[in-house]
Amino acid sequence: MKEVQVNVPGHSYTIKLGSGVIKELPAELKRLNPSSCLIATNITVGSLYLKKATDLCNGMCRTESVVLPDGEAYKDWGSVSAILEKLASMGADRKSVVIALGGGVVGDLAGFAAAIYMRGIRFIQVPTTLLAMVDSSVGGKTGMNMTAGKNLVGTFHQPEAVIADSDFLRTLPEREIGAGIAEIIKHGVLADKDYFEELERDMEKLRALDPETVAEVVGRSCEIKAGVVSRDEKEKGERAKLNLGHTFGHAIEKLTGYGTWLHGEAVGRGLLPAAGLSRRPGDPTDAGVSRV
Ligand code: NAD
Numbered sequence: 001m002k003e004v005q006v007n008v009p010g011h012s013y014t015i016k017l018g019s020g021v022i023k024e025l026p027a028e029l030k031r032l033n034p035s036s037c038l039i040a041t042n043i044t045v046g047s048l049y050l051k052k053a054t055d056l057c058n059g060m061c062r063t064e065s066v067v068l069p070d071g072e073a074y075k076d077w078g079s080v081s082a083i084l085e086k087l088a089s090m091g092a093d094r095k096s097v098v099i100a101l102g103g104g105v106v107g108d109l110a111g112f113a114a115a116i117y118m119r120g121i122r123f124i125q126v127p128t129t130l131l132a133m134v135d136s137s138v139g140g141k142t143g144m145n146m147t148a149g150k151n152l153v154g155t156f157h158q159p160e161a162v163i164a165d166s167d168f169l170r171t172l173p174e175r176e177i178g179a180g181i182a183e184i185i186k187h188g189v190l191a192d193k194d195y196f197e198e199l200e201r202d203m204e205k206l207r208a209l210d211p212e213t214v215a216e217v218v219g220r221s222c223e224i225k226a227g228v229v230s231r232d233e234k235e236k237g238e239r240a241k242l243n244l245g246h247t248f249g250h251a252i253e254k255l256t257g258y259g260t261w262l263h264g265e266a267v268g269r270g271l272l273p274a275a276g277l278s279r280r281p282g283d284p285t286d287a288g289v290s291r292v
Pocket residue numbers: 042044045048070071072075102103104105106108128129130131132135136137138139140141142151168169170171172173176179263264
C-alpha cells in the first residue's frame with residue numbers, strides 16, 4: 001500500500017492506494033467513529049461492489065445505502081436531493097459519515113451532499129474509476145451540473161480519507177480507462193516533464209493496466225494533485241493549472257449533451273487547443289505541442 005498526504009489549512013488526510021486497500025475501510029471508520037454511515041453509489045458500481053463495501057462497514061456502524069442512476073446526465077439536483085433525503089430518513093446526524101463509492105460523478109454528488117447536510121458532515125472517497133483515483137477524489141471539489149453549465153454549483157469540502165483500490169479497475173470499460181489517462185497526461189503536461197516522458201514510454205503498459213505501472217502512475221498523479229491542492233486549496237492561483245484542457249472540454253461536454261463525450265475524453269481533446277494556444281514563437285516548440 002502506498003500513502004499520499006494532502007494538507008490543507010486546518011485539515012489533512014491520507015490517500016491510500018494499491019491493490020486490496022478497500023480492506024482499510026473499517027480502520028478508517030474506527031478512526032472516525034461515526035454514529036452511522038451512508039454509502040452513496042450508482043446502479044452500475046452498486047451491482048458490483050456495494051455488498052462488499054456494506055459488509056466492511058457494517059461491523060463498524062449502522063450502514064445504509066443510496067443507489068443513484070448512472071451517468072453525467074444525473075449529476076444534478078435530483079441525485080443530490082436523493083442523497084439528502086436518504087440521510088434525513090435514516091436519521092443521520094452531525095457524526096454520520098457519507099462514503100462515495102464510484103467514479104467522479106458519484107464522488108462529486110456525495111461530497112456535495114455531505115457538504116450541505118446539516119451544514120457539513122464528514123465523507124470518505126472510495127474512487128472506482130481511474131479518473132476518480134488520479135483526480136476527482138482528491139482535493140475536495142464537489143458539486144453538480146446545471147442546465148447553464150457544468151459544475152456551476154458546488155463547494156470545497158475535503159474528504160476524511162481517500163481509499164483507491166486498483167482492483168476496482170478490473171471491471172472498468174476500456175473507454176473509461178482512456179478517459180482517466182487523459183487526466184493523467186494533463187498532470188504530466190502541467191507539472192512534471194519526467195513524468196510526461198515516462199507516460200510516453202509506458203503508455204501501452206498503462207492501457208493494459210499492468211499492475212506496477214498503474215501503481216506508479218496513480219501514486220505520481222495523486223502526489224502532483226495533492227501538492228497543488230495543499231498549496232492552493234481554494235483555487236486562488238496555482239490550482240487553476242489543474243483545469244488545463246477543461247475550458248474547451250466543458251464546452252464540448254455541454255454542447256454535445258452530457259454523457260456523449262466522457263469527461264476525460266473531452267478534457268483530452270481540450271488539451272490540444274490549449275497546447276496550441278500556449279505556443280509562442282519559439283516557445284514551446286511545435287514538437288512539444290504535437291507530443292500532447
Ligand atoms: P463516472 O463517474 O461517470 O464513471 C464512469 C463510468 O464507469 C460510469 O458508467 C460508472 O458507473 C462506471 N464505473 C465506475 N467504476 C466502475 C468500475 N470499477 N467498474 C465498472 N464500471 C465502473 O465518470 P468519471 O470519469 O469517473 O468522473 C467524471 C466526473 O468527475 C465528471 O463529472 C467530472 O466533472 C468530475 N471530476 C471532478 C473533479 C473534482 O476535482 N471534483 C476532477 C475531475 C473530474
